[in-house]
Amino acid sequence: MNVIKKFGLPVLIASTTALTLQSFPIEKVDAAQVVSKAATPTLKTVKINASTTAKVTDIQMMYGSNEKTVYYTVAIYNGSNQDLDFGDYWVELYSKSGSKFTSKLDANDAKDTKIPAKTTKEFHFSAKVNYGLTINNIKIKFLKWDFSQPDYIRSLGEVSIPSNYSNVVPSATGKVVKIGGKQMSSMLAKSEFAVIGGQVEGSLTYRVTNYSNQAIALNNINFYIKRSGGTMNKLNVDLGGEQQLLSGAAKELQLYGTLPINKIDPNMQLIVTVTDEETKTEMPLATYAITPVGQQWVYTPVNKERAITIDGTKVNSKLRDAFVSTTGTTQQVSMYMSFANKGKQAVSLPNYSYLLMTADGTLYPQVTTTTNAATSTELLPGLLAEKYLQFNVPSSAKMSGLRLVVRQTSEENKKGFVKGLYNVPTTQNQQNVRTVRYNSKQGLFNITVERGERLPWGTQDIINSIITISNTEGGMKSLPNLKATVMLNGYQVDEKDIQLIKTDNIISLDSNQSTNYILSAKVPYTFKSSALTIQLSEVTDSAAGAQSSIGQFNISSTSLTPPAIGLTESIRIAGVGRAATLKLVNRAIYEKKDSKMAYVEFEYNNDEKRIADLANLQVFFQTKDGNYTQGTFVNVKSKASAGRNSLVQAYVVLPSNTDTSELKVLVGEGITGNTFTPADGTADGFVNAKSYTLPMTNMTAPVTFQNMALNPYRINIKNWSTYQTDSHEYKFEFTYDLSRLYNYEYLAGGHKLVIQLVDGSKEYEKAFELETGTDAWKLGEGIKTSVTFSDEPLWGLLFRDFTVNIYDEYQGHRKLMASQKLSATTTNQ
Structure with a gap:
């Protein structure tokens, strides 16, 4: 055989032999790779007449159950000036020990044995041999029919296959x-x-x-x-x-x-x-x-691409970002597989079978969901598409040494064949995973689950999660149409109890921009769960119900507690057209005979550059025993000016014996259906809650009527004088100063100032509104006014001491602002 170089590769020139198919057992398989060997020596040439030579150019073997078939090719060169009939010649195959095996000429070759002058022609033979015969134990004899010889044949020579010959x-x-x-x-x-x-x-x-x-x-x-x-x-x-x-x-x-x-x-x-x-x-x-x-190279290394072909088109495949989460006796392994079309035309990604193989060789099939079942993905030239894969394995299975097996199947071949083998990246604990990269038709997005929260709501709990979508590549991209499935310890929340809320009224993202979604789901408050599992997908064809999986996120129950903030910290409301800041400025307990009221005041500032509605806020109060009670948040229902503050309140009425020494207050943004609640709307849930811990123990009231604060007012009462206007009627004259400490744009209002006279066991009082309303106190200094009380037991008040209390009254409950003991002969100068 002659070795030549062509197109940069060594090419071994040889011819082949054509023979009838022999019977041998056949099973289906796959193959491997080429072995280096020494060059095969050239076989001997036999001269069959003065101008004609014969040469064995190729030997092959086929293997049956108990026998072999040798196929060999003989090239005859006719160097004469006239045709040669190879029918006058014959070949025989022997073992080197002398065993003869009958050779057959290929039927097509037998039809024409003429060899034109100055040409070479190949003849193909086969011979069944015993199973132990090897190529290197073969010799081939060349014969000529000669009727002058005793056996009618004359030997022309033979070719003995040397020990260093190989047909491989x-x-x-x-x-x-x-x-x-x-x-x-x-x-x-x-x-x-x-x-x-x-x-x-x-x-x-x-x-x-x-x-x-x-x-x-x-x-x-x-x-x-x-x-x-x-x-x-x-x-x-x-x-x-x-x-x-x-x-x-x-x-x-x-x-x-x-x-x-x-x-x-x-x-x-x-x-x-x-x-x-x-x-x-x-x-x-x-x-x-x-x-x-x-x-080490059979399985595609982590973070490396593997080239596959789809309909003759080169496609680079790659495995990335593997995660694992454990629920009970099951570990769920998930990962992303990308496919990049490197060709010039679109191809459809086949519905491959994906199998996860553990280090001990056990195979686990892909979990079939509505987002990965028999949906065709079109691979466009130069673009990337991704598959999200999930597998369930026992909790006892080791997460090291995982491998992915990709098979291509068909109706005719259910098992299919291996299309690719991949080492699985080191699995990350799903509890710690917050960001995945998702390739939509519009391009690459980073999708992050920022945090989760579990909040009270009537007889249910609301479980929320904040989802951020970021455009990390250049160019404007339409937002994916998200859909979410929520699982709690294997319990799937009903779709009707899940809302996905866009915080910004936008449909696309420019480069390096991001936006938030809020996922909100309701479950019975008695339902206990150790983890929240969120499965996100993109609805690619709503009419056909087609979806593409984005990823799975697990959040432990310990991470669902709303963030606690300090008393001096502010709550920031985010979102395009909704930016605002809420700051705690006051807290107190108000009381009446059979109940008490926890009361909190906030400054609510519009951080937008134009007038805007302030977000509808909701509030819950948690007492020391862990019980939640929904309170009332008095929202601003008119548009607020840019940069202006308003004073708002939140309160809850509790039984009079409630321990409020460790009261917690949850404040969040109201939602109604799949949107934020309008300023004057009614919420059916809330999100983005923050928690304050508020020690609610009122301080001892001062004994002076100076510098009393009833936000946003400062109040002074002085020059108190007592006059008897009838036998049982007394008039109390005084002057007051009423000023604003802060100039709020809106006041939630509802407060009254109550002046109470206490004479022994008798109490007399009168309430005043501030600034607006009938008999309301006006802003100013040294304003004279009076209050008159008439009752028979008051007779003789001029000759004894009495107590005057000043109360702040709200929703029928009161807080003592000041208390002073007076007499007719004294005033509170």
Whole structure:
């Protein structure tokens, strides 16, 4: 054989033998990779007459259950000036020990044995031999029919196959084969094997180039793996949709299959045959050495791409970002797989089967959901598409050494064949995962679950999560149409109890912009859960119900507690057109006979640059025993000016014996359906709650009527004088100063100032409104006014001491502002 270099690759020139298909057992398989070998020596040439030579150019073997068949090709060169009839000659195959095996000439060759002058013609023979015979133990004799000889034959010479001869194509070496007289270079470019599910599976890349001027039918080529001992296993072939190899064209054929063994055989070979379209006989073309790729390279390394072909188009695949979460006895492993079309036309991503393999070889199928079941994904040139994969494995399974097996299946081949093998990235605890990268048709987004919260609401609890979507790449992108599924310890929340709220009224994001969504779900307040699981997907076709998974996020129950803030910290309301700040400025307990009221005051500032509605706020109060009671938040129902503050209140009425020493107050933004509650609307839930811890113990009231504060007012009462206007009627005159400490745009209002006279066991009082209303006190200094009380027991008040109390009254409950003991002969100068 002559070795030449062509197109940068060594090409081993040889011809092939065409023979009738022999009976041998065939099983389906996959192949591996090429082995380096020493160059094969050239076989001896035999002179069969003065100007004609014969040469054995190729020897192949096929293996049956108890026998072998040798296929060999003899090239005859007719150097004379006239035709030669090879029918006058014959060949015989022997073992070197002398055993003779009958050779048969191929039926097509037998039709024409004439060899024109000055040409070479090939004749193909086959011979069944015993199973133990090897190529290096063969010799081929050349004979001429000669009736002058005793046995009518004359020996012309023989070719003995030397011990260093091999018919196996070495590693990384090409071989030119002939198919119907058409030349095709071939090379086994790569072979990969792995033990999957207790059996060896392989993937081969067979590279071919058509050197002839006619197309070659690729669907007539067959591929087998010969294992140690001679068992043949047939391979599946992925032709990439094209059955013909055009003149001058090159192509890579993908070969796949499964071997019924559980260890990789180091002595495998690839045998390639072709089926004659007319006679339906199978002819061996070549035998290739297989050296499996090292196991460290069979599985695509983490963060590396693996090239696959889809309908003849190159597609780069890659596995990224694996996560694990544990619920009870099950671990859920999830990951992303990307596909990048490197071709010039769109292709459809097949519905591959995805299997997760643990280090001990156990296989777990992909969890089928509505978002990954039998939906076709179009891969556009130059763009990236991703699949979100989920697998359930026992909690006892080790998370180290995980691998992903991707199979391509069909109706005819349910098991399918391996399309790709990947090392799974180191799994991250899903509890700690907050951000995933998601590729939509619009491009790449970062999607982050910022935090979660569990809040009270009547007989239910509200579970909320803040979701941020960021455009991390250049260019404006439409926002994905999100859909969410919520699970609590395996319990799936009813879809009607889930709201997804956009905090900003936008439909797209520019480069480096972000926006928030709020996911809100309701569950019975008695439902206990150790973790919140959120499954996000993009609705890609609402009419067809098509969805694309984005990712899964787990939040532990310990992370659902609303954030606590200090008394001097502010709550910031975020969102386009909604920016505002809420600051705690006052807290107190108001009381009446059978109940008490916890009361909180806030300054509420519009942080927008124009007038805007202030967000509708909701409030809950939690007592020391852990019980929640919904309070009333007095919202501003008119638009607030930019940069202006308003004074708002929140309160709750509690039983008079309630311990309020460790009261907690939850304040959040009201929601109604899938949107924020309007300023004057009615909420059916709330989100973004913050928690204050408010010690609510009132201080001892001062004994002076100076500098009394009833926000936003400062009040002074002085020059108190007492007059008896009738036997049982007394008039109390005084002056007051009423000023504003702060100039708020809006006051929630509702407060009254109550002056109470206490004479022994008798109490007399009068309430005044401030600034507006009937008999309301006006802003100013030194304003004279009076209050009159009439009652028979008051007789003689001029001759005894009495007490005057000043109260702040709100919603029928009071807080003592000041208390002073007076007499008719004294005033409170």
